[in-house]
Amino acid sequence: MAEGHKSPGSKASPFYLARSKICVDATGKCIGDGMFAGCNFGAGENIAAMHRPLVASLDTERLPDTCANCYTWTEGSSIGSRLYVKEGTKVSQCAGCKRFRYCSKACQKEAWNRGHKHECKNLRHVSDKELPKAVLATMELLIRRKHGLIPDPVWDMLQRLDTHQHDFLKNGKYGGIELMALGTSQFSFTQDTFDKDFVAAMYARVLTNSLTLITPTFDPLGIVLDPTLGHINHSCDPNAYIVMEGPEVAIRTLKPIRKDEEIYICYIEPTNPYARRQSELSSRWFFTCKCTKCQKGAGLPEDKWAIKPKDMEKRWKEVADNMIESGADSARDPASFVGESSDEKRVAAIQGRAFQEYDETQRIADPEQAIKKIEDGMRLCYQSGLWTMYRQPYAAFRDDLIVNMLTVGNFQIALAHCAKRYKYILPKLYPQTGHPIRVVQTWQTAMLALYLANEEKPVAPGVDIPVIAYMLVMEVNHAARLSHGENSAFARSVKAKLEEMRAQFISLLGEKADELLANGIPPQRKLFLEMGNWMQY
Numbered sequence: 091m092a093e094g095h096k097s098p099g100s101k102a103s104p105f106y107l108a109r110s111k112i113c114v115d116a117t118g119k120c121i122g123d124g125m126f127a128g129c130n131f132g133a134g135e136n137i138a139a140m141h142r143p144l145v146a147s148l149d150t151e152r153l154p155d156t157c158a159n160c161y162t163w164t165e166g167s168s169i170g171s172r173l174y175v176k177e178g179t180k181v182s183q184c185a186g187c188k189r190f191r192y193c194s195k196a197c198q199k200e201a202w203n204r205g206h207k208h209e210c211k212n213l214r215h216v217s218d219k220e221l222p223k224a225v226l227a228t229m230e231l232l233i234r235r236k237h238g239l240i241p242d243p244v245w246d247m248l249q250r251l252d253t254h255q256h257d258f259l260k261n262g263k264y265g266g267i268e269l270m271a272l273g274t275s276q277f278s279f280t281q282d283t284f285d286k287d288f289v290a291a292m293y294a295r296v297l298t299n300s301l302t303l304i305t306p307t308f309d310p311l312g313i314v315l316d317p318t319l320g321h322i323n324h325s326c327d328p329n330a331y332i333v334m335e336g337p338e339v340a341i342r343t344l345k346p347i348r349k350d351e352e353i354y355i356c357y358i359e360p361t362n363p364y365a366r367r368q369s370e371l372s373s374r375w376f377f378t379c380k381c382t383k384c385q386k387g388a389g390l391p392e393d394k395w396a397i398k399p400k401d402m403e404k405r406w407k408e409v410a411d412n413m414i415e416s417g418a419d420s421a422r423d424p425a426s427f428v429g430e431s432s433d434e435k436r437v438a439a440i441q442g443r444a445f446q447e448y449d450e451t452q453r454i455a456d457p458e459q460a461i462k463k464i465e466d467g468m469r470l471c472y473q474s475g476l477w478t479m480y481r482q483p484y485a486a487f488r489d490d491l492i493v494n495m496l497t498v499g500n501f502q503i504a505l506a507h508c509a510k511r512y513k514y515i516l517p518k519l520y521p522q523t524g525h526p527i528r529v530v531q532t533w534q535t536a537m538l539a540l541y542l543a544n545e546e547k548p549v550a551p552g553v554d555i556p557v558i559a560y561m562l563v564m565e566v567n568h569a570a571r572l573s574h575g576e577n578s579a580f581a582r583s584v585k586a587k588l589e590e591m592r593a594q595f596i597s598l599l600g601e602k603a604d605e606l607l608a609n610g611i612p613p614q615r616k617l618f619l620e621m622g623n624w625m626q627y
């Protein structure tokens with residue numbers, strides 16, 4: 091049993107915080123805490139749910155279209171996959187600070203009483219400045235504490251989270267943190283309460299302990315900092331994950347967890363190759379991951395190449411040699427390390443280029459341009475012959491390609507890529523049918539099929555797209571209970587959609603609808619899987 095300090099609730103609490111055996115210094119001494127299960131859990135269960143995290147802060151791009159209180163992202167998706175958002179929801183600007191927007195008077199009032207009344211006027215003075223989300227989150231913490239709106243036990247628990255000050259000092263980034271902290275103090279008018287070192291430590295704490303604020307379909311909206319959530323450690327093979335619905339946060343199990351077992355979530359993209367995961371965790375969170383997956387090193391499917399490095403085509407070997415000789419960054423990126431042989435170094439250089447291109451696509455706002463760049467990246471993966479379809483960043487390129495194709499209205503191509511992902515990628519990367527990413531991506535595919543079902547142009551001869559859409563919604567309806575929980579807004583919206591579709595089939599086909607659907611689904615499923623082969627890469 092883990093040695094524990096006081097945690098919220100009684101012995102019957104679903105979780106408790108205690109010293110973690112994985113957070114150790116160079117001498118093996120335990121230096122950090124983690125979250126542990128207070129009882130046994132099965133897969134697909136809620137460990138705990140909270141009404142709202144201590145603070146959350148929106149990405150700058152989300153400020154104009156997202157409620158700063160309930161985090162409803164009002165921008166509807168082109169295919170209606172965010173059904174859980176009430177149609178017609180709009181946000182209005184706070185007349186005082188001109189920074190935040192709210193979807194209702196009730197939300198504005200709630201945010202006002204939670205602390206906005208103490209920052210609104212101050213924020214107005216800087217309404218022309220773009221303040222990073224971590225600065226806004228730190229400002230909110232300081233202001234609310236100064237005005238007695240964060241109770242001692244919560245504040246104390248927050249202080250227990252590591253600041254990683256010494257690590258920032260070592261990597262030379264502490265100067266930048268002190269500078270941001272200076273602005274944070276000044277804009278929040280809290281210099282009379284907290285000294286500059288305290289603010290710098292708090293800012294550093296926000297940087298290393300916050301999670302991504304997300305929609306139920308995992309669209310990123312900003313950051314969340316909460317002392318309880320901040321205590322959950324990382325594993326690349328996690329047994330839990332976080333689901334958010336508006337301000338509500340649930341910690342859910344991905345696998346069964348036994349009483350007193352540590353609860354882990356994943357901080358990064360777990361499907362990345364070993365060296366990339368290690369590099370990201372050590373540069374952003376300052377630790378060497380020794381999770382069960384990392385202990386297996388680079389021997390897992392995420393690190394599998396489609397061919398042996400030595401079998402790479404001659405022309406690609408030449409491309410790689412040019413990169414190495416010219417000293418390209420991508421050829422020296424430790425996150426792309428493959429091995430010491432010259433062929434492995436060549437493969438690493440090409441992999442470095444693929445990830446570099448992927449990072450570049452993330453900074454392109456125009457969808458048409460993004461599509462071009464993404465397709466370049468996908469061609470590199472495909473034509474080099476090195477990548478399996480599920481090896482990163484090939485799979486991530488496709489996810490982004492689908493999103494951008496939907497934005498520009500290229501729905502049929504998007505569906506073919508969705509079919510490819512459904513057939514070849516999701517079962518490999520997320521073997522559990524209730525895995526939240528698999529569920530959300532299948533939902534996106536279902537809603538796209540449903541959208542196309544209402545179009546006059548047939549997708550292809552013999553393809554009955556309404557039946558395919560129905561099959562996918564049925565699948566999501568089953569899996570969403572595990573991924574999001576039966577009573578979640580997401581699962582409820584999926585169930586409502588399924589019932590609506592079934593009613594339509596009944597009105598069209600009469601009483602035999604269920605039987606006709608049951609017979610129609612297997613051949614349509616086959617045709618849908620074949621669509622996965624329509625796209626060359």
Ligand SMILES: C[S@@+](CC[C@H](N)C(=O)[O-])C[C@H]1O[C@@H](n2cnc3c(N)ncnc32)[C@H](O)[C@@H]1O
Binds near residue numbers: 324
């Ligand atoms: C969000 S905090 C988690 C709570 C933290 N253990 C504490 O006691 O404050 C993130 C930090 O925890 C530590 N950590 C998280 N997961 C870890 C892991 N798998 N191995 C080693 N350290 C880890 C790292 O120091 C990381 O920067």
